Amino acid sequence: MTRMDESLGPSGAAGGSRAWRATLLTLGIFAAVAPAFLLESFQLFQLTMAVIMALAVLGLNIVTGYNGQISLGHGAFFAVGAYVTAILMSHFDWSFWATLPVAALVCAAVGYGVGFPALRLGGLYLALTTFSLAVAVPQILKHKALEDWTGGVQGLFLVKPDPPFGLAVTPDQWMYLSVVAVAALCFWGTWNLVHSRIGRALMAIRDNPTAAQAMGMDISALKTKTFAASAMVTGIAGALSAVAIEFVAPDSFTFGVSITLFVGMVVGGVASILGSLFGGLFVLFVPNIAEAISKAAPGVIYGVILILFLFLLPGGFAGLLRQIAARLTRRRP
Amino acid sequence: MNGLAHQIVAGIATGGIYAAVALAIVMIYQATHHVNFAQGEMATLSTFIAWSMINAGMPYWVAFFATVAVSFAIGVAIERLLMRPVQNAPELTHVGVFIGLLLIIGNATGWIFGYTTKSFPSPFHSDKPLAGGLISAHELGSTVVTLAVLLLVWAFFRFTRLGLAMRAAAYNPRSARLVGIRVGWMLALGWGLAAAIGAVAGMMVAPIVFLDPTMMLGILLYAFAGALLGGIDNPMGAVIGGFVVGVLENLAGAYVVGTELKLTVALAIIIGVLVVRPSGLFGRVVYSRV
Numbered sequence: 001m002t003r004m005d006e007s008l009g010p011s012g013a014a015g016g017s018r019a020w021r022a023t024l025l026t027l028g029i030f031a032a033v034a035p036a037f038l039l040e041s042f043q044l045f046q047l048t049m050a051v052i053m054a055l056a057v058l059g060l061n062i063v064t065g066y067n068g069q070i071s072l073g074h075g076a077f078f079a080v081g082a083y084v085t086a087i088l089m090s091h092f093d094w095s096f097w098a099t100l101p102v103a104a105l106v107c108a109a110v111g112y113g114v115g116f117p118a119l120r121l122g123g124l125y126l127a128l129t130t131f132s133l134a135v136a137v138p139q140i141l142k143h144k145a146l147e148d149w150t151g152g153v154q155g156l157f158l159v160k161p162d163p164p165f166g167l168a169v170t171p172d173q174w175m176y177l178s179v180v181a182v183a184a185l186c187f188w189g190t191w192n193l194v195h196s197r198i199g200r201a202l203m204a205i206r207d208n209p210t211a212a213q214a215m216g217m218d219i220s221a222l223k224t225k226t227f228a229a230s231a232m233v234t235g236i237a238g239a240l241s242a243v244a245i246e247f248v249a250p251d252s253f254t255f256g257v258s259i260t261l262f263v264g265m266v267v268g269g270v271a272s273i274l275g276s277l278f279g280g281l282f283v284l285f286v287p288n289i290a291e292a293i294s295k296a297a298p299g300v301i302y303g304v305i306l307i308l309f310l311f312l313l314p315g316g317f318a319g320l321l322r323q324i325a326a327r328l329t330r331r332r333p
Numbered sequence: 334m335n336g337l338a339h340q341i342v343a344g345i346a347t348g349g350i351y352a353a354v355a356l357a358i359v360m361i362y363q364a365t366h367h368v369n370f371a372q373g374e375m376a377t378l379s380t381f382i383a384w385s386m387i388n389a390g391m392p393y394w395v396a397f398f399a400t401v402a403v404s405f406a407i408g409v410a411i412e413r414l415l416m417r418p419v420q421n422a423p424e425l426t427h428v429g430v431f432i433g434l435l436l437i438i439g440n441a442t443g444w445i446f447g448y449t450t451k452s453f454p455s456p457f458h459s460d461k462p463l464a465g466g467l468i469s470a471h472e473l474g475s476t477v478v479t480l481a482v483l484l485l486v487w488a489f490f491r492f493t494r495l496g497l498a499m500r501a502a503a504y505n506p507r508s509a510r511l512v513g514i515r516v517g518w519m520l521a522l523g524w525g526l527a528a529a530i531g532a533v534a535g536m537m538v539a540p541i542v543f544l545d546p547t548m549m550l551g552i553l554l555y556a557f558a559g560a561l562l563g564g565i566d567n568p569m570g571a572v573i574g575g576f577v578v579g580v581l582e583n584l585a586g587a588y589v590v591g592t593e594l595k596l597t598v599a600l601a602i603i604i605g606v607l608v609v610r611p612s613g614l615f616g617r618v619v620y621s622r623v
């Protein structure tokens with residue numbers, strides 16, 4: 001299943017003349033912006049979080065989906081991104097936008113540092129290291145030495161930025177639009193990355209590391225840089241989440257976040273950009289439905305769905321859509 | 334000085350538990366080259382099973398052995414039902430199934446038994462302090478039990494035909510199949526044994542850390558650190574690694590970082606081993622042939 005190649009999504013501009021593409025783009029922008037003015041405040045917040053989770057899943061997909069290196073600890077980068085933004089905003093009064101590049105850089109650096117020892121070795125070592133990192137993160141965030149910065153167990157409170165230039169939108173709407181804009185930029189960048197020469201190298205390393213090395217690729221360096229890029233994208237998502245929720249605390253970044261991202265990736269579609277979007281929607285809305293049954297139900301249902309997908313539909317939602325699209329186009333005269 | 338000695342003794346006692354879980358991980362790793370991330374959750378489930386048996390009025394040791402037997406059966410069943418269908422699937426599928434198991438077992442125990450912390454009885458009691466108060470009865474007892482389990486497992490692999498067959502199946506499945514060993518069943522037995530060892534570790538640690546659905550997560554982390562430190566493909570190394578990690582953790586917790594950063598110690602050990610000596614203290618250096 002890791003050998004799937006990324007094809008254009010079913011709605012993608014497969015043959016695409018320029019006019020056709022422009023129409024699709026306009027429709028896409030319209031579909032992304034419209035909810036800001038159609039949904040109630042709480043629903044809009046949920047959709048904002050879904051987009052943020054999709055972005056976090058995308059980050060995980062870069063390294064696990066496209067490069068085949070399994071990370072079970074991307075929640076840690078989500079936490080680091082959130083905390084960098086929260087600390088800069090609450091202690092130094094930085095504006096939200098200014099914190100994003102800093103959060104991205106810090107996460108990339110942490111990703112590089114964690115990835116470096118583990119990725120030299122390949123195989124399970126990354127999964128083991130990232131698993132441990134994810135389990136240890138809340139404890140580190142709570143620690144006394146950092147309490148002045150992180151606010152300890154209580155965490156930090158933030159305020160959503162006001163819309164600039166006296167725009168006639170509420171802060172919630174502005175937040176949603178900002179998140180969509182940042183996410184779109186990251187999705188576009190990731191699309192370009194995986195369809196570039198480097199993207200092909202990443203997939204070559206995933207599918208046959210020996211052959212990739214024989215072709216002259218420095219596989220550990222590439223894997224480590226990919227891991228850093230992936231940590232960066234997930235970190236940006238974390239930074240956005242801190243502001244959207246207006247609050248960070250160590251207990252929101254338990255091991256569960258990393259597991260959620262992993263489940264989202266598998267269910268949405270491994271090595272699929274569109275799949276990351278499905279994954280984000282899935283991890284946000286399915287637990288809400290499941291929680292109505294019992295507090296423990298989301299976990300059990302997550303586990304069952306994860307195993308069912310791996311057994312029956314290893315390509316996730318995106319793979320399913322791809323199969324359907326392939327069947328439809330084949331039947332066409 | 335007495336404080337230091339006590340920390341070391343307590344470290345050996347918890348180290349025995351890490352050693353047992355590390356051994357369970359290494360057993361499955363040796364045979365399949367996969368790390369079972371659900372090992373901790375499986376042990377927690379076993380401990381809950383023991384807890385309900387004891388609460389239903391069963392004597393401790395009857396419940397103990399019944400739990401070991403039930404856990405063995407659960408381990409075999411998981412291998413047959415979940416792992417066997419994906420045995421040739423890519424790494425990601427395996428990790429995914431382990432994570433799925435972790436989610437299902439971990440949350441199901443919470444669902445069934447509740448999230449409140451429960452006390453778990455210890456079978457070891459003593460009226461007067463042992464060795465001048467250096468060691469508690471439970472620490473001594475659990476160390477003896479884990480050491481006995483480790484010795485039993487070693488003897489099983491060293492002296493029995495079945496143990497030899499299991500080692501052969503793990504070392505070279507194809508040749509083992511050719512001499513008539515049923516490799517698939519050997520794997521299932523390995524899973525059963527790992528689950529049983531985990532159950533013992535769970536029951537021994539529960540009186541110390543108290544029983545709740547997330548009890549084993551930190552312990553699993555130390556077991557990983559122990560397994561990596563000793564060499565993840567060497568059972569004896571993993572056991573020694575587990576004891577070393579137990580002592581290191583206790584000393585670091587008492588004198589260096591305090592209890593709040595204990596999990597970070599495990600992370601630091603893991604990263605340290607990967608940087609300095611990736612094959613661990615006793616592991617083989619693996620050369621891959623191109």
